[in-house]
Amino acid sequence: MKAYTLKRRKDTEEYHLFEGDFSQEPCTSQNLSICEKMIKSESVGNKFQCLNEKEARLEIAKIGRPVCGVCTSHLYTTY
Numbered sequence: 001m002k003a004y005t006l007k008r009r010k011d012t013e014e015y016h017l018f019e020g021d022f023s024q025e026p027c028t029s030q031n032l033s034i035c036e037k038m039i040k041s042e043s044v045g046n047k048f049q050c051l052n053e054k055e056a057r058l059e060i061a062k063i064g065r066p067v068c069g070v071c072t073s074h075l076y077t078t079y
């Protein structure tokens with residue numbers, strides 16, 4: 001199962017999604033965001049971490065506009 005972490009980028013203040021899995025506690029996440037526009041070191045913090053697809057979709061729907069469109073659409077196109 002895939003794990004999703006949402007991080008806020010320092011300069012643009014936009015949220016980007018990082019994909020990982022649950023092979024390690026609490027979960028892993030890749031260094032590059034799904035849209036490839038952000039790396040981990042540009043983050044000022046996590047909005048959420050280690051959620052599954054369904055949970056991540058719900059949380060992003062609540063946050064709304066400042067979430068990256070490319071990252072968001074990835075959650076809807078993988079299934």
Ligand SMILES: [Zn+2]
Nearest residue numbers: 016035068071
């Ligand atoms: Zn993004």
